[in-house]
Amino acid sequence: MAVAGGKVAWVAADWGTTQLRLWLMAPDGRVLDERRAGCGMATMQPDGYEPALLGLLADVLPAEGALTVVCCGMAGSRQGWAEAPYAAVPCPPPSSDRATRVATADKRLRVCLLPGIRQDDPPDVMRGEETQIAGVLAAFPGFDGIVCLPGTHTKWAHVSAGEVVSFRTFMTGELFALLRDGSVLRHAVQGHGWDDAAFDAAVSDALSRPAAIAAELFAIRAAALLRDLRPEAARARLSGLLIGIELAAARPYWLGQEVRIVGEAGIAGAYRQALAAQGVAAPILPADEMTRAGLLAAYANLGETAE
């Protein structure tokens, strides 16, 4: 039940649509080891979750008693391991007292799945991001403002008095990937470079004329044909247009508000840059740190409520 760095007290798990990330945690909150696998919810049957976990944790399972795994993300969805029903806004990010305990065949595991959050009007859901918001609240007790969580489905959440008051999801990241990889734009945007000025101009264009998005997208292809638009400028423009229309619609979330961005460096940096151009200084909090902080808060609460 120990690894090189010390005794494994519990396991923090982020089990999403495409991958599983595990952090082996010391009693004092240090990360002893990190493990990843590609066994996301999208490719799993319910009876596949326990073997996947046992395989990754074989060397740290206890000789007696059970190893606690606190898990957020899509594993708790109806199509996942077991359903952890949504909490409804306004609510605090759901902790372990609202979690679903999974019955495992191997009694050396004690798994608890954290619920997501739902909003009925406008209809919206999150699973995983609520735990990052719990992490923000653990790191900054009393935080009152907006948490922006960029990703495949970017979330903007209004947090006040320890609760998620409302939120809205934008398909920006998924649109970017679909257009980059599968559309007529794929030749124009291929490669890996980046053009900051093209990104800034696109954010501004989309904010001032958001409806034109479908025409502005095709114009990227036309500009590649007619003006030899460089791929790094085309790719940055594609990103800027999509983030720009998102900012246009999310304006009530960021205008005059305290904003924190929770995300990975690349995409979080793009949002910070776009917000900075609107006069909003939004610090970035690393996504995996916030996930672990949220899972730790749930683990601590589990100890209080169940033992």
Added chain:
Amino acid sequence: MAVAGGKVAWVAADWGTTQLRLWLMAPDGRVLDERRAGCGMATMQPDGYEPALLGLLADVLPAEGALTVVCCGMAGSRQGWAEAPYAAVPCPPPSSDRATRVATADKRLRVCLLPGIRQDDPPDVMRGEETQIAGVLAAFPGFDGIVCLPGTHTKWAHVSAGEVVSFRTFMTGELFALLRDGSVLRHAVQGHGWDDAAFDAAVSDALSRPAAIAAELFAIRAAALLRDLRPEAARARLSGLLIGIELAAARPYWLGQEVRIVGEAGIAGAYRQALAAQGVAAPILPADEMTRAGLLAAYANLGETAE
């Protein structure tokens, strides 16, 4: 050189990205036969075009002389059979006097590729639709107004005094297909039914708040999860949102204008319905008839200029 219905005088060809359509034409303009193949520009090398054409026309090639094939579409692009360089707006739809003659190894073919049209600011291109616009002008001499050509890349063209004055392309059809088939919405929209009321509401929502598109798209999934939104309503809403933001941006093209829609029944009907809700009565002209009419005009012009 004849088929069941009579002598083949020439061949009208629409050679696009994904397929080739041929119409065997009688001297009096009747269609004697129609032939299709899946050999679109996207899957062809330059040396594959002539064999493909010979294969489809083997039974009607003349014993002496050459069979004229007038061709519009992507076969005339830089990545196609041979480049037919764009004409620049403002210009009449390019006819055979601006076409590219292809040198064929088999002298029983005489192939002419019609050019597309370019616009430098905002950058935009069309290839194939200009021939449909030529067909509209042939069918309605002196037409002055807007031609809307719905499809993968929907075009809105301002036509006046026999010329295309300006145009704008929207990636609406491609966005619809990407989201329907490849996104998180694919489960919510699967099947084939349709809900007119959901379409109308979505057009209206998108017109009044176009920037919210990326959030409204995700809300389709959330409504399927939380409200059991039916697939036919989800699919109609997806279409309505995308057509709605297009109409919001294309407003200068349709507000107070004479509009003709050139398209296939399903998609053209959706645009007609969306425009009707804005008070614009736009008749539909069948796409393939307009293509043939445009190719016939080019063929007639070819006779005048080259023989």
